[in-house]
Amino acid sequence: MSDQQVDNSKRRFLLIATGVAGAGAVAGIATPFIASFLPSERAKAAGAPVEVDISKLELGQQINVEWRGKPVWVLKRTPEMLANLPKLDPKLLDPKSDGSVQPDNCKNEGRSIKPEILVAVGVCTHLGCSPTFRPDLGPADLGGDWLGGYYCPCHGSKYDLAGRVYSGVPAPKNLDIPPYKYLSDTRIMVGE
Secondary structure (H helix, E strand, O other), X not given: OOOOOOOHHHHHHHHHHHHHHHHHHHHHHHHHXXXXXXXXXXXXXXXXXXXXXXXXXXXXXXXXXXXXXXXXXXXXXXXXXXXXXXXXXXXXXXXXXXXXXXXXXXXXXXXXXXXXXXXXXXXXXXXXXXXXXXXXXXXXXXXXOOOOEEEOOOOOOEEOOOOOEEOXXXXXXXXXXXXXXXXXXXXXXXXX
């Protein structure tokens, strides 16, 4: 056998082995890089649906829960609060909520599945402040047309008790209504 003769089977084996090792190295390096684009467990939990017990919620009372890092208000409106909603329509920017973020089953005057329960994201649509719940102020307190609602102290935006924004305030649209559903008469799932 001369020095010029080469064993091609060994050459093929070495080429294949080197290719497999290289591919394994690329996969080992790429896996953590690609995994870094996936949401963390904390991020997944922050976006998870939230169950809310409304069994102890009294008329006129509001509770706050957190969903996706934002406050969500659950308000049990009184019959008087519900009766006042249509009175405010002429003073509102979008009384029919045509330009609002809300589920289809909440496209009504009360912006809710059941009229007495309002579920709304508690973030002002102007600059992201959290408005305060002001249910029982008289008309003189906030400009003569106030029948209760939400007031954003940052820049003076006002919302009624359906989360609809008044005309002439900085906020450009109504409060967002998150997706939600009733699990029972006393339990709500926010972020279904």
